[in-house]
Amino acid sequence: MALQANQMKKWLLYAVLIFISMAMVLPLLIMIFTALKGDAEFSSGVNTFFPKEWKFTNFILALQATNWAVYFKNSLIVTAITVAGSLFFNTLSGYAFARLSFKGRDLIFIALLLGLMVPAQVTIIPQFMIMKSIPLFGGNDIWGNGGNGWLDTYAALIIPELSGAFGIFFARQFYLSFPKELDDAAGIDGCGVLARYFKIYLPMSGPVIASLGILKTVAVWNDFFHPLVFTTKEAMRTVQLGLSVFQGQFSVAYNLQMAATLVVSLPLIIMFFVFQKYFVQSMLSSSVKG
């Protein structure tokens, strides 16, 4: 009897999970089918779920539309450096805010949170001017005049993202949930503050690094607004900017837009699957230790 109830429970769980997954994946299917439709299907006034004609060539057309190789290279460089750098800085700060007591800690923390609350549309013009007047870069003199500063460079896309109130906040909350005994035990062993971070906290940060890494990668890879404003040269543009190509003055090449969006999202989907494994492993290893 108990076995049967367990079995029932399992099937129910599967049913619920399949239903939820379908609801979440449906739009992706719509994107795929839209990407495969012919041009004519969009202006005929009849819109169907499946394409009437399966145009796999749309993907080739979408990839020929602009300099994707350059855009992908830029996005990869920017995302890789930003994610690696911000993970290190954010976990370090998060640990400090969670486990060390120092003067002005809460005040500084709240001030950092402020940064989350300002929509990008507003600070963009001051930010642009600051980028333009970074001293001694891009032809600027020591007062930040005369050149373009960091505009049209990787620095403009990487440096501001290395901070990130969100990541600090995330790491802090994570470390707060660690049992305090950890510190005490380590303190007796004579571990210093930094050593504690490197020897105890960092090795146990698998889940936080995985989650934050995914979130940050998605955010940086999908960022449209900052690359739009901070770069102009073709050679510095990123994948998200490439997607605008399909929106002309009067019309959108819907099918190509969707095809390109899928290709651009592909690295993220792959990354997520790869991280999943690591995710599960980190869970296992921490439970073994626990």
Add this chain to the structure above:
Amino acid sequence: MRKLYHTSLPYLMIFPNVFIYVVFILLPLVWVCYLSLTDYNVLSPGKWVGLENYTMMLADDIYLKAVRNTIFYWVGTTLPTMFLGLLIAVLLNSKIRGLAVFRAAVYLPGIMSSIAVALTWLWLLNPTQGPINHFLDWIGLPSLDWLQNMKAALPAVTVVGTWMGVGFAMIIYLSGLQGIPDHLYEAASIDGAAGVRKFVSITIPMLKPVTFFLFVTVTIRSFQVFDLVYVLTGGGPVNSTTTIVNEVFKAGFQEYRMGYASSLAISLLLITMLITLINYKFGSKQDA
């Protein structure tokens, strides 16, 4: 010397973050505060106008409507997002086959850019050919022109926002669940606690920091909703879906009233700050 090292170490650890933050966030923010007191129009430097932008803002019906809509969207997305996120995370925190696939499926909308998501929902909600209306017709319920209806448009946008955010809440809760040491559950099992009781007495308290974190970030995010509204409704019909950031965008980049747009943004900042501070007071009581 050693003492100096010890007192300054925490500051050194947070320095890189704080420095970048000051240059690229705080400085622009102060700048925006200043701009909100001028009539800066993007092209020419502004004149000082004192609090005029703020008095104008408070007398503006559309702004007040935008505040109401934003609060509706905040409540309408935050609570369901967190509830569903927790529910799915608990379901996915078991050891069953195909876990990776389910997790990826739920998180998928979070990977897509919001523009792409909005475009697909435009099709789902299409009044004559969208699957949602087809389904309603099929089960005999009246179909609706969702995004062109003054009563239905904002709830529809809210549903899309929730749908987009659930994956994020799920993944955060999941990492929170994994951070709970197994020995706590084992101890409870020895005490003879059942599933639901374990959940209430161990899981929920242990997830408090994560919940606090989620609440703050989801709140802040929902106050900044823009892309979705911009693509789905443009703020209409009759401003029934316009939000504060949508008004900021309209004033700043369509009407070139950057001074006024700045004052709208500062108001948004003050509202979010207030909510976050209240939350911080409650949330950090048992942390520190």
Add this chain to the structure above:
Amino acid sequence: MVGITLVVAGCGQGTNAGNGTGSTANSKNNGKSGEAETVLQFWYPGHEETITGPVKELIAGFEQENPTIKIEYTPIPWKDYFQKLTVAYSAGSAPDVHGLGFGQLISTVDQDKYMDLNPFIEKSKWDGKEDYFPDILQAGQWQGGQYGLLMPDIRPLVWRKDFFKEAGLDPETPPQTLDELFTFAEKLKKVETGKTVRAGIDIPSSNGEQAFLSMLMLQGENYYQEDGTPTFDSDASISLLEKMVNLNKNGALISYNGLRLEGSLFQNSEAAMGFTAPYALVNLKKTVGAENIGYSFPPKGSAGKQTALMLGTFLTMSKSTKYGDAAWKFMEYWTKKENLLQISVASGYIPARKSLKEEYVKLAPENQVLFGLMNDARGFTPSSSWAINSKYLRNALEEAYFAAKTPEQAMKDNAQKAKEELKLN
């Protein structure tokens, strides 16, 4: 040289193609005369091969003719163009020559950021001064200065001949008067189980000020005056809105957001008539056949007017440029007869020179109508109040459509709010 650029551009190599050619031309020249090189920054909206190809070709030709001038061309997708330009101007790093949207020019011209082209026009005896349609030149004028040369996009009345037949109307006879337009719209609607599946006429309910203006101009009116005073609460404007609201009540309209990404109703075969730029119909032509789409002058309003709505993109020089003469040389080259024809057609505009009629009309049957429209075409009136008046007109239209207010109340209230915001009281 032109050949090389074309080949390279054909491979989609981005901006380097134009630059590469430029520097070759340049080094040759430097060898001979040692003249200093001028580099012009040039931004133009549109990132499609169909636009960037011809622009690069034109630049290559220009650089060959003027070896001391190098053009650095930055194509920017339409969607992002105006935001980028706004930020560039705000930070004082505007390009020397650039495309500029209609609304953007007329609403910011009083900020003294754009170069008055008249001195250049006079000095170089530009032949376009006589050859351009007066209405087109006038669109870029403000207080006696010429601040941009418009590449116009003009909105004729377009209709679906197949839908006309379906409704028992003569497919070759579009409505002749504004009243007829409305009666036709009633006949052309298609309602299935209480839902309108095809609108008689394409009028967006949100962001619909352009379609409204198309009809308002037929009554000889506009929605604000040169000094910024809103006039959309006039009797003619209110009665026009009343007629539109009636159409909507009778199910002859479909409400939608005029800025939606899927394109207009007419583009999607969801409306039988509309005021639409023909360039937007390229896809529709392919789907339903060019023979099923008709183009004509707008119907006559009560004042007998047939003024067509004209928007488009200006070619503008930044006032901050250090190389005014070189920039003008480039603009002059751009507007040369054969170049203007090529660039306009590639980017979807109508070549605004009278002398190009024959060549342009040859390209497509509808071009005859389009060219004729330029004799009587109007865009937005230059005034910094454009954005605010448009915002409140949009608001009024929406309030009336969705029956939040009567048309009269909606127009009056919003005109009043516009006046308050513009401090005109």
